Amino acid sequence: MPKTALLKLDEKEYPLPVLEGTEGEKAIDTRTLRAASGYIAYDQGYGNTGSCESNITYLDGENGVLRHRGYPIEQLAHYSDFVETAYLIIYGELPNPAQRKEFGQRLRRNSPVEMQMQKILEGFPTAASPMAMLSAMMSALPAYYPELATNNFEKDLRNFDMAAAIAISKIRTMVAMIYRYTHGLPFVFPKRDLPFCDNFLHMMFSDPYQDYEPVAEVSKALNLVLLLHADHEQNCSTSTVRMVGSSAANLFASISAGISALSGPLHGGANVAVMQMLQSIHDEGDDGTRFIAAAKSGSKSKRLMGFGHAVYKNFDPRARIIGEACDTLLKRLGIDDPLLHIAKKLEEAALKDEYFITRKLYPNVDFYSGIIMRAIGVPMNMFTTLFAIGRSPGYIANWREVASNPKGRIYRPRQIYMGATQRDYVPLNQRT
Numbered sequence: 001m002p003k004t005a006l007l008k009l010d011e012k013e014y015p016l017p018v019l020e021g022t023e024g025e026k027a028i029d030t031r032t033l034r035a036a037s038g039y040i041a042y043d044q045g046y047g048n049t050g051s052c053e054s055n056i057t058y059l060d061g062e063n064g065v066l067r068h069r070g071y072p073i074e075q076l077a078h079y080s081d082f083v084e085t086a087y088l089i090i091y092g093e094l095p096n097p098a099q100r101k102e103f104g105q106r107l108r109r110n111s112p113v114e115m116q117m118q119k120i121l122e123g124f125p126t127a128a129s130p131m132a133m134l135s136a137m138m139s140a141l142p143a144y145y146p147e148l149a150t151n152n153f154e155k156d157l158r159n160f161d162m163a164a165a166i167a168i169s170k171i172r173t174m175v176a177m178i179y180r181y182t183h184g185l186p187f188v189f190p191k192r193d194l195p196f197c198d199n200f201l202h203m204m205f206s207d208p209y210q211d212y213e214p215v216a217e218v219s220k221a222l223n224l225v226l227l228l229h230a231d232h233e234q235n236c237s238t239s240t241v242r243m244v245g246s247s248a249a250n251l252f253a254s255i256s257a258g259i260s261a262l263s264g265p266l267h268g269g270a271n272v273a274v275m276q277m278l279q280s281i282h283d284e285g286d287d288g289t290r291f292i293a294a295a296k297s298g299s300k301s302k303r304l305m306g307f308g309h310a311v312y313k314n315f316d317p318r319a320r321i322i323g324e325a326c327d328t329l330l331k332r333l334g335i336d337d338p339l340l341h342i343a344k345k346l347e348e349a350a351l352k353d354e355y356f357i358t359r360k361l362y363p364n365v366d367f368y369s370g371i372i373m374r375a376i377g378v379p380m381n382m383f384t385t386l387f388a389i390g391r392s393p394g395y396i397a398n399w400r401e402v403a404s405n406p407k408g409r410i411y412r413p414r415q416i417y418m419g420a421t422q423r424d425y426v427p428l429n430q431r432t
């Protein structure tokens with residue numbers, strides 16, 4: 001007999017079904033609440049509300065658990081790479097050798113971005129936000145691939161494999177193009193024979209006279225950064241992709257909206273905000289003490305960026321992995337980055353401070369990722385675009401769940417209206 005919750009309200013009782021996930025997560029199903037009682041459930045920011053059932057990623061915030069299709073992030077970080085993890089997140093299983101080969105070839109075949117799309121960039125001042133440029137380029141893709149973006153779930157799912165490969169492969173090329181454009185450099189075309197990350201580094205840093213010489217540790221570190229960002233349950237930008245996709249908007253349009261959501265400093269933009277914070281601490285000769293004191297003021301504008309998380313309340317497993325990778329890469333490249341020392345001192349001080357301990361604020365994935373990206377040579381204002389490359393498999397897999405759900409419906413939350421009650425119109429000449 002399935003469990004039910006019993007809501008007692010206005011001398012009436014409303015039995016509500018209880019749902020339980022494969023990992024024991026429990027939910028009260030309130031889908032019938034409004035029709036039965038006239039009441040809605042209220043949860044500002046949805047922090048305690050499930051918007052969907054999903055098979056992609058499982059988070060346990062209390063215990064710092066992150067698994068993609070059942071595989072722990074620690075194992076994927078150790079044994080896998082970004083392209084293989086992208087396949088796993090999108091298709092649900094680790095690829096066999098033939099599937100891995102075919103997927104890699106499909107990505108390589110779709111690396112180039114149409115020359116005409118350069119005009120989209122030319123419409124932006126070079127100082128414009130790289131995330132705004134990326135979102136604009138992504139939203140233009142349906143114009144180049146109308147057969148893959150018909151805004152009809154059935155048709156778009158038939159062409160899903162190609163659309164998914166185009167999205168992942170071209171978002172990476174677009175980021176490199178944005179870097180080149182904003183630095184006044186000629187575009188570098190992708191090479192068919194290069195693996196995903198090496199091709200990105202080639203398109204970013206080669207020049208007409210000298211191809212970028214790949215360094216194994218740099219490619220490995222980039223692979224890890226992208227892999228650790230590949231998906232993260234119903235975060236702000238992934239929920240945005242699902243919201244937009246629920247209107248039957250195509251994959252590219254939905255990802256474009258997700259990129260805009262990711263750009264905010266409370267979300268994907270935090271990796272830039274962390275570096276700006278570390279740089280200002282360094283420039284002010286502060287050892288972090290003054291900054292930590294200010295962060296405890298509770299003012300949103302003074303927060304310790306890269307700290308805290310809406311779900312993780314003990315530690316972000318990705319932060320631990322990326323922190324170690326940071327040390328390894330900087331040692332291998334012989335870089336002694338003062339910002340890394342400041343970050344470590346900040347982490348050490350904050351983790352001993354009552355304010356952070358009581359609020360369960362720990363470093364999140366953004367705290368160290370910027371230091372790795374800086375060591376690779378990525379300029380700070382491009383950090384969040386790399387987060388977008390990494391997150392593209394998660395966006396794609398979530399869009400596919402929405403598009404494939406036969407019982408799916410358009411996302412349309414309700415509200416509690418707190419505005420003026422009914423009143424009559426006053427003609428202009430009678431208003432004071």
Ligand code: SDX
Nearest residue numbers: 232235266267268270298303304305306307308309310359
């Ligand atoms: C990402 O959702 C995801 O999965 C996101 C992400 C992903 O992979 O998609 O993991 C990626 O976005 C990581 C988060 C990156 N953002 C930052 O690093 C920005 C700094 N962090 C915070 O703004 C904040 O911690 C959030 C936004 C991440 C989480 O906010 P919550 O859970 O809504 O926490 P809250 O705002 O309710 O704050 C709870 C308390 C408050 O204090 P009190 O009012 O109880 O006194 O903690 C304080 C806050 O003032 N607080 C902080 C803080 N974060 C929360 N105080 C100082 N520094 C901080 N960073």
